[in-house]
Amino acid sequence: MANSKNLVSNGVRITGIGHYLPERIVTNDEIRPRLKYPEMHPAEKAVIGNIGVTERRRANEKETAQFMAAETSKMILKDAGKKAEDVDLFILANWTDRLYLPDLAPQASKLAGTSNSFAFDISTACTGFVHGVHMASAFLSSGKYKSALVIGSERFSVRTRMSGYGEFTAGDAAAGVLLEYTGNKEFGIIDSFLKDNGDLSNLIELGPGPNFYIKSYPELVTNAADLTLSSIDDLLKKNNVALEDIDWVIPHPGTDVVVQDVLKRTKFPKEKILLNFERVGNTSAASIPIALSEYYYKGIVKKGDLILSPAVGAGFYWGGLLYRL
Numbered sequence: 440m441a442n443s444k445n446l447v448s449n450g451v452r453i454t455g456i457g458h459y460l461p462e463r464i465v466t467n468d469e470i471r472p473r474l475k476y477p478e479m480h481p482a483e484k485a486v487i488g489n490i491g492v493t494e495r496r497r498a499n500e501k502e503t504a505q506f507m508a509a510e511t512s513k514m515i516l517k518d519a520g521k522k523a524e525d526v527d528l529f530i531l532a533n534w535t536d537r538l539y540l541p542d543l544a545p546q547a548s549k550l551a552g553t554s555n556s557f558a559f560d561i562s563t564a565c566t567g568f569v570h571g572v573h574m575a576s577a578f579l580s581s582g583k584y585k586s587a588l589v590i591g592s593e594r595f596s597v598r599t600r601m602s603g604y605g606e607f608t609a610g611d612a613a614a615g616v617l618l619e620y621t622g623n624k625e626f627g628i629i630d631s632f633l634k635d636n637g638d639l640s641n642l643i644e645l646g647p648g649p650n651f652y653i654k655s656y657p658e659l660v661t662n663a664a665d666l667t668l669s670s671i672d673d674l675l676k677k678n679n680v681a682l683e684d685i686d687w688v689i690p691h692p693g694t695d696v697v698v699q700d701v702l703k704r705t706k707f708p709k710e711k712i713l714l715n716f717e718r719v720g721n722t723s724a725a726s727i728p729i730a731l732s733e734y735y736y737k738g739i740v741k742k743g744d745l746i747l748s749p750a751v752g753a754g755f756y757w758g759g760l761l762y763r764l
Contacts, residue, residue: 446678446745446763448627451576453764455519455617458732459510459592460719461496467607475602483604485657491695495610495720498594504536505543507613508592509550514732515588519617523552526617528587530575531560532567532724534753535593543592553588564643564752565691566633567591567724569760572618573631579620590615591724598645600652608694610720614728626743630678630761632670639755663693664700666757670749671705674761680745682706687740691726691750692716713740723752727760740764 467490479487498507508531516523529551531544537560548558563570571589578584592613599609621627642659645651667690675682688707692698692714702709715730722729727748734740742764749759 446629446680447624448629448763449576449580450620450622450624450627451579451618452621452623452627453616453762454619455515455521456728456732456735457511457514457518458614458725458729459507459514459612461498461502461507461611463497463499464494465497466494470606473602473606474604479604482657486655486659486696487604487608487694488696488699490604490607491698491716492607492610492720493717496612497596498611502611504533504592504594504613505547505550508547508590511590511592511613511615512547512551512553512588515615515617521586521617524555526553526556526586526588527584528575528578529553529556529558530571530587530589531558532563532571532589532591533560533593534562534564534567535595535598535723537562547590547592556588563633563754563756565693565721565723565726566750566752566754566756566758568615568727569631569748569750569758570633570756572616572628572760573633573758575618576628576631579618584620586617586619588615588617591722591726591728593723593725595721595723598653605653608721610722612719612722612725612729614725614732616728626763628760628762630674631758632673633756633758635754635756642755643753660694660696660700662755663697663751664704666751667697667701667749668704670757670759671747674747674749674759678761680761684745685711685747686744687746688712689727689730689746689748690714691752692721693751694721
């Protein structure tokens with residue numbers, strides 16, 4: 440195996456990190472009286488498992504996807520020591536509030552004050568952050584852009600039936616990073632990839648229009664866990680990296696069943712896998728960056744750490760990031 444210190448990045452580095460959590464905390468005790476049925480349906484049990492979440496956030500009317508993204512961007516820019524007008528790209532990953540027209544990103548960008556940026560939406564569900572970083576890296580490597588905000592901002596609660604067990608898992612939040620082309624090959628994005636399989640597109644469904652709720656099928660769990668683990672293996676193998684070289688694994692969690700299956704089968708020691716699923720639930724495109732941000736501000740994740748972030752999402756998509764902070 441190659442020494443991890445010799446890994447070469449594409450010169451695109453994360454220079455700022457931030458997140459936004461809605462004010463309202465919803466506990467399990469608050470949800471239970473709303474349940475239509477006291478026992479979980481076997482199909483729900485197969486996807487959700489033992490819940491694994493003790494509390495999650497719920498956005499209020501003011502806390503739109505655009506608002507949360509804008510607040511996140513302010514925290515990111517403060518961390519990076521940059522001004523809003525310095526940002527060239529504003530990429531917003533969101534599916535929960537998606538409209539036919541217009542995109543949400545220009546509205547979020549206006550709230551953030553990033554008046555010089557080109558803003559647009561992407562919608563690849565829970566792989567949204569990986570997709571955004573993957574895409575931003577390509578833009579920044581072209582030489583035409585120098586900096587990009589990539590933010591996942593989701594209100595998963597609006598896509599979850601309030602009388603069902605899915606409410607336990609769904610969380611609202613926003614989080615993201617500032618990427619800059621520094622040219623320094625020692626730090627930054629070492630590798631990123633996304634793959635898709637249309638044959639698996641029916642594992643997670645959501646009808647058209649604003650008032651439909653997400654529906655997942657039991658086969659989702661095995662595919663999500665398998666593809667999370669294969670994404671990790673692919674990044675390690677392709678870049679000739681040993682398990683012990685990785686400082687942290689920050690994955691997209693999905694549901695408790697997926698989390699437990701991945702933890703059971705991964706070769707990584709549990710203490711290297713950073714999750715905040717128990718406190719925030721599944722926040723979709725915000726899941727990876729919110730864990731990254733929280734552990735960064737706690738001083739656990741540090742500049743120079745080598746991090747691996749796998750994700751799977753409806754579509755069906757899977758992929759991951761290998762980066763040195």
